[in-house]
Amino acid sequence: MGQKRFLEIGKITNVHGLAGEVKVYPWCDDAAFLCSFDVLYTDRDGRNAVKVRRARIQQNMVILQLEGVTTRDQAEKLRGTVLYMDRDEVELEDGCYFVQDLIGLEVHDADTGRVWGKIRDVMQTGANDVYSVWDAAAKREYLVPAIPDVVLETNIEAGTMTIRPLEGLFDAD
Numbered sequence: 001m002g003q004k005r006f007l008e009i010g011k012i013t014n015v016h017g018l019a020g021e022v023k024v025y026p027w028c029d030d031a032a033f034l035c036s037f038d039v040l041y042t043d044r045d046g047r048n049a050v051k052v053r054r055a056r057i058q059q060n061m062v063i064l065q066l067e068g069v070t071t072r073d074q075a076e077k078l079r080g081t082v083l084y085m086d087r088d089e090v091e092l093e094d095g096c097y098f099v100q101d102l103i104g105l106e107v108h109d110a111d112t113g114r115v116w117g118k119i120r121d122v123m124q125t126g127a128n129d130v131y132s133v134w135d136a137a138a139k140r141e142y143l144v145p146a147i148p149d150v151v152l153e154t155n156i157e158a159g160t161m162t163i164r165p166l167e168g169l170f171d172a173d
Contacts, residue, residue, distance in 0.1 A: 003156065006046045006084040007100055010034055010062065015076050020069040021054075022078055024062040029124065031057045034085075040066075041084040050083075097154060105161045107133045107144065110152050116142055116170065119161065131161075142170055 014023040026034045035055035042048040051067035069075050087098065099122045107116045117135035129146035144150060144163060153162040 003087070003101055004044070005087055006041055006044050007087055007098055008044075008082055009037075009040065009085040010083045012064075012078045012081045012083065013061075014079060015072055016058075016063050018072050019065070020071050020075045021063050021065050022069070022075050023058075024064055024083060026060075026062050031060065031062050034062050034083075037085055037089065039086075039089075040064075041086070042078075042081050044084055046084070046086060095154075097156065101156050102131070102154070102161075105154070105156070105159055107131070107161050107163055110162045110164045116144075116163070116165075122146075144169065 008027055010024040010026045010028070012022045013025050015021065016023050024034065028034055035057060037052055037055075039049050039051055042050060052064055053067050054065040056063050066078075069078065092098070102119050102122055105119045107119060108114070109116060117133040117138075117140075119131045120134045120141075121132035123130045123132065123143075131144040131146055133142040133144050134140075135142065144165070150163050150166060150169075151161060152164055153160075155161070
């Protein structure tokens with residue numbers, strides 16, 4: 001399973017003030033993560049780099065001052081632009097993954113070998129993430145808690161996740 005090098009990190013939703021700042025809705029766990037980048041990209045191929053001159057958090061949004069954007073009119077033209085980060089600029093801790101790398105993983109039962117489906121969403125609940133696993137054959141969604149007792153192995157390269165379901169997790173309704 002090939003990993004995308006440039007990952008969506010947020011979307012410019014509005015302008016902020018008169019000096020060309022933009023409001024960005026972060027698509028990451030923590031708005032501070034988005035603020036940590038010196039360079040972002042306005043395309044999924046990394047050809048259009050934009051230097052971040054200043055970044056700060058305001059409520060649940062990120063306010064960015066991008067190099068070369070100094071007026072409200074220039075900032076207005078960026079509204080709706082998706083921003084990308086270069087995964088090569090980030091080193092994740094062991095056991096941490098980008099959500100985009102988890103989407104599409106085939107979920108296998110460690111004990112039976114059964115394929116439960118593919119991850120189609122990752123929900124952040126506060127205590128732990130929950131994986132939405134879609135079984136296309138049964139046309140059914142399973143919610144799998146992303147906890148060490150359940151998730152035994154995540155192999156991004158092979159496109160698989162091995163789990164040991166908690167009792168009752170996959171019982172019929």
